Amino acid sequence: MLRTVGVEEEFLLVDPVSGLPRAVGQAVLASNGAKEAGEEVTEELHLEQIETGTKPCHGLNELGAQLRSARATAAGAALDVGVALAPLATSPLPVEPTVSPSRRYAEMARRFGLTTYEQLTCGCHVHVAIDSAEEGVAALDRIRPWLAPLQALSTNSPFWAGEDSGYAGYRAQVWQRWPSAGPYAPFGSAAGYQAFVDSLLATDTLLDEGMVYLDARLSRWHPTVEVRVADVCLDADDAVLVAALVRALVQTAVDAWKAGREPDPVRTEVLRLAAWRAGRSGVTGELLHPLSWRPAPAAEVLDALVGHVAQALEEAGDLLTVRGLLKAVLARGTGAQRQRSVLNRTGDLAAVVRDATTHP
Helix, strand or coil, rough: CCCCCEEEEEEEEEECCCEECCCHHHHHHHHHHHHHHHEEEEEECEEEEEEEEECEEECCHHHHHHHHHHHHHHHHHHHHCEEEEECCCCCCCCCCCCCCCCCHHHHHHCCCCCCCCCCCCCCEEEEEEEHHHHHHHHHHHHHHHHHHHHHHHHECCCCCCCCCCCEEEEEEHCCCCCCCCCCCCCCCHHHHHHHHHHHHCCCCCCCEEEHHEEEEEEEECCCCEEEEEEEECCCCHHHHHHHHHHHHHHHHHHHHHHHHCCCCCCCHHHHHHHHHHHHHHCCCEEECCCCCEEEEEEHHHHHHHHHHHHHHHHHCHHHHHHHHHHHHHHHCHHHHCCCHHHHHHHHHHHHHHHHCCCCC
């Protein structure tokens, strides 16, 4: 039976002319457009951003339609209060973010200081349905090597505080400041996963289980594996591609688990290097190849990813679509490449932001 897949996307709220982020999240959520959308549009850590979410979907066409609908709804709600919606994973322009007024966020700010205040980043989180926690942990253990290529594919955050960061995906560098973020070691079982979570909470460092910010985790609220490595994508098609690959990775991992195949024992430190390289160059340089852990051209690594999950993609009816979407993004470039292209053409970071607000 085909697993359902859903996507959560975070967006910046920006002035449509200056491109500066605006702290109007609560006003956007109070607008008629957001109220009509219900749970489709929700608040985030900072008032300069909001989040959208799709329902669980079976087909990629359905998912793409829901992603575009959610983006259009959120953009309309933003327009109601005079701002624009920007699918950018970091703000190209300098900003002093405003923590949303809630008891939980206030406590995060107290505990984590500048890390909380500067954490204006926008990600794309993919949820894939699982039958049990045991199955979910088996998937978590086996998808680890392939998460960095997904990160590279989605890179859309080259600028930070008004400067070119030198990275295609700088969001990951900011996100890694959280003490519970990043790659992880295999858990072995659902009990092992829960023991790990309990050990983190026992340190009294994190507020709650929601702050277990691993690259992938079991969702607290849904029977899903949640993969969190991707930047919010400039193009909705790229989010569909990431989601299709995540679903296929989960299915491939579960099939391997049922067949008795053990996960790759690659060390977490190597995965951290792989993630760093993915964020540094995106799809324009070399990534660490999960079959050798040696550098290889990004296109070669991404082709290997599709090969790794080809059977699952074929069974879902997604293989031709994924190959087409991957060919398209490699030809035109990721959001990071588009942002730099606009800056090279205009010399204006505000123009980069304005360009992003036009993407469906």
